[in-house]
Amino acid sequence: MHAQQATQSYFNWPASAYDYQNSNNDPQTDINVRNVDGLRLRWGFQIPVNPYSIPGAPPALGIETQTLVVKGIAYVATPYNRIIALNTQTGARVWDFQIDMTKFIGEKWWAGAYVISGISLYNETLYVMSSDTTVYALYVYRRAFESGQYGYGAALAFFLIVIGVAVALLGWRFFDMERLLQRPRIEVH
Numbered sequence: 439m440h441a442q443q444a445t446q447s448y449f450n451w452p453a454s455a456y457d458y459q460n461s462n463n464d465p466q467t468d469i470n471v472r473n474v475d476g477l478r479l480r481w482g483f484q485i486p487v488n489p490y491s492i493p494g495a496p497p498a499l500g501i502e503t504q505t506l507v508v509k510g511i512a513y514v515a516t517p518y519n520r521i522i523a524l525n526t527q528t529g530a531r532v533w534d535f536q537i538d539m540t541k542f543i544g545e546k547w548w549a550g551a552y553v554i555s556g557i558s559l560y561n562e563t564l565y566v567m568s569s570d571t572t573v574y575a576l577y578v579y580r581r582a583f584e585s586g587q588y589g590y591g592a593a594l595a596f597f598l599i600v601i602g603v604a605v606a607l608l609g610w611r612f613f614d615m616e617r618l619l620q621r622p623r624i625e626v627h
Contacts, residue, residue, distance in 0.1 A: 481529030
């Protein structure tokens with residue numbers, strides 16, 4: 439939801455208790471007692487259904503972790519071990535990462551529960567502990583896309599290919615490459 443008066447700046451909620459000091463205090467003032475009645479639904483995102491059918495596992499009880507929000511991206515951890523990154527302005531999926539739960543089905547040490555009990559974001563890295571207690575560190579590529587690094591690189595690569603083709607065609611004509619590539623002839627006089 440958003441307030442009618444909300445600014446375009448990002449509201450960050452990088453840790454489960456708001457900040458890394460666990461203050462549980464969000465100092466934003468865009469949503470307050472004067473405008474809370476004006477909140478309207480901006481978008482909704484339906485969490486995908488569980489892709490696994492694990493015999494004997496109780497059904498998931500819903501999302502058990504705090505959604506983290508940093509630089510316009512909301513990070514959601516589903517109980518069946520999928521991490522989903524959503525654009526906070528549109529609700530569009532930016533990326534997702536599915537941990538393969540089939541690799542530990544039937545292991546005696548596994549409790550057979552669908553759960554991700556922790557998600558943390560620090561220094562552009564998202565840390566997640568899966569149902570089998572493996573910790574995953576997922577690098578968040580958002581910074582490179584914000585700076586245009588990938589877009590400029592792709593444009594530069596295309597530009598260099600065009601230049602390379604043009605130089606090759608000019609070289610072919612200028613140096614008479616057809617003649618140079620013919621089989622050598624030995625002439626005796």
